[in-house]
Amino acid sequence: MSTVLDHTTGVPAATPPQDSxxxxxxxxxxxxxxxxxxxxxxxxxxxxxxxxxxxxxxxxFNFVYAFTDWSGFKSQINPVGWDNFTDLAGSGTLFRSLRITIAYAVLVAVFQNLFGFALAVLLERDTRLNHVVRVLFLIPVLMSALAVGYIFQALLKPEGALNGLLSAITGTDVHTAWLGNTNWTIVVVAAIHAWKWMGLSMLIYLAGFKTIPVDLVEAAQIDGASPWRAFWRIRFPLLAPAVTFNVATALLGSMNGFDIVQATTAGGPARTTEILNIFIYRTFGQGLFAQATTMSLILFLLVALLAFPVIRFLRKREEIL
Amino acid sequence: MRMPRRALAALALVALAATGCSDPASETTTGGPATWAEPTAKLDGVTLTIWAAQNSNTVPKQVIEAFQAATGAKVDVVTIPDPYEQSVQTKVATGDKPDLAFWQPTASMLTALNAKANLQTLDDAPWLDKLTPALRDITGLHDGTRYAALITSPAVEGVYYNKEVFAANGITATPKNFDEMLAAARQLKAKGVTPFFEMGKDRWATQWWVQVQLADAAKAGLWDKINKKQETFTGPVVLDAIKKYKSLIDEGLFNADIKTATFDDQGAALLSGKAAMAVQVNSFFGQLQAKADTATLDSKIGFFPISPTGNVGTFIPDQSNALVAFKTGDAKREAAARQLLAYWMGPGYAGFIADRKTISLQTAVQSPAGVPKALLDVHASLSTSVGSMQALAVANPDLYINLADMIAGTMTPEQVAATTQEQFAQLAKAAGVPGF
Known part of the structure; x- marks a missing residue:
């Protein structure tokens, strides 16, 4: 199949073959x-x-205030040039938070797409049961993120329901602090974030499957392809636009994460889940408004810088269509 | 399939723009010296709002009811969610102000509210002459101007201990200095008792261990030097205190679950005798009061202040100890807010302290019967105590978070000191402190 190139940008046009x-x-x-x-x-x-x-x-305003000394301590706001940026560049805390933010975003993107994709495959057939189950999985998407966070925080406490359940099953007392490990808590929180949003990914993957013409799969079957092979070689590649959307939104969306982390760990234990927005929130709360603004500007630029290569890469994948 | 691309762009934009910030608060200024109305003058139709934290929202209940009955005013107490200080600062920065608020009356925290622009001055308040002279100017002042009204005895950092555990293990007198305390701790450990209990998960109490070790240095002007950049957190004085704390934890003098233990665990452990001592402040005793009655507490729990060379306490007035009145721009409500304070610290004071079972700050008003012994000891230590970091430093960095990270094993003492100093300098610079 040929790729339609947009002449003004040289980027492959988004129009998939069935439309063109x-x-x-x-x-x-x-x-x-x-x-x-x-x-x-x-x-x-x-x-x-x-x-x-x-x-x-x-x-x-984000751009303007980043270059001032706006704070809660005094009334005047004076321009200070690049001071806030040089101060932040010299601080280890910002880079630590940035690293955590990126790790968190990647984990969320992976989990959310794995969960969403698996659900879409499982619930693809239009049976009545599947319709009901799809709605059930979509409910967390509509729930308040803070509520989701607080519920999981309560479930995962050392004396919480999960340990209670495990204790009952295993017959021994389980006291695991699921949100207390300095290495693994970020994975748990990312999984919670992914759980909340997996219904949306599922929906988009389902829509993606629906756009794949049935005759293509039939043709593959007539040519002797096994269902496994037909799935991975025919249907999965045709799902590329849905993958682009899901991966990009999950990755870039969770870079701006705050609510779920705040509700479950508030950045702990030992600040190992302190993503940039939590750090910004803490800095803002101390009255260092200009510094907080500068950090959010850095986050803005980071997301923007990351968005282009990621989306470009994912678009490239679609060229095989 | 053009939609996803556009939706993606829109979504990215929404996500990016979500990091934006709002306009700063506009300011109100009221000129002229404040007048103080008769505490019980009629205030029909006036509604006042008091902001309080989750641990202070019941403090004014009795006094407000009495004030409402006496004046006809209506007073609403609004609970601001924790972290209280952070939430209040953010609200005030965006122009949202109450008439009164509970607030830590230290210079650093008054700076954090931009006291000069946002708070009413209480310099000529009618109750000042009635206060015990030693407590009158202990706190609430910033650049020589009074912005906060002290309503209860300010908190002191010191050691709460279980008397029964001490007696059962042959410790007959309370330690006279830090080293004696450590000797007692080792004696307890040898007998299988957990000497100290620390709450690594809830973090905030970790800083008391460093601060009590700095009490003598504070007396000699440590915080003044730090404020002038002649001394830093990375200097030997503070760093050694942090290292000492770490070495005591490594030695095994603390509870085994120090990383995950909470404020609540700490109270339960001291009360049950599972641990012998906890370095804490008054709100810790408040928690014990919720768990046991005064008679039990008097027989079980004692308090002694500690410093490297003696029994010097470190005072740290907290948010539940004081109130500030805001400049709201509405002269009538501002006057009513002052009147409420005058009532609280005037005709309403005896009723207030009787209801709260707390110690009187006024020479003419007797403390009610039934104040627990430990609290009387805390109050007695005030006159010889020195100011904490919060009371004397120009900025209040997150020392406790860094120390909690050290306990969790993700920071070294050197990193704790460096990170704290860095943040202190950042806050001091923002506050316009010379030299930063």
């Missing part, structure tokens, strides 16, 4: 003319106003 074979350019033009007629551009204004006030403006 159906829509002719003329028809596409006509349909866009109709949509412009029924959906005039000014319909965007209310949404854009909200976006502007709550997202663009704070982001701009």
């Amino acid at each position: 074979t159906r829509a002719t350019p003329a028809r596409a033009r006509r349909s866009s003319a109709i949509s412009r007629h029924t959906h005039p551009m000014w319909f965007l204004v209310p949404a854009f106003a909200i976006l502007f006030v709550f997202f663009f403006l704070p982001t701009v």
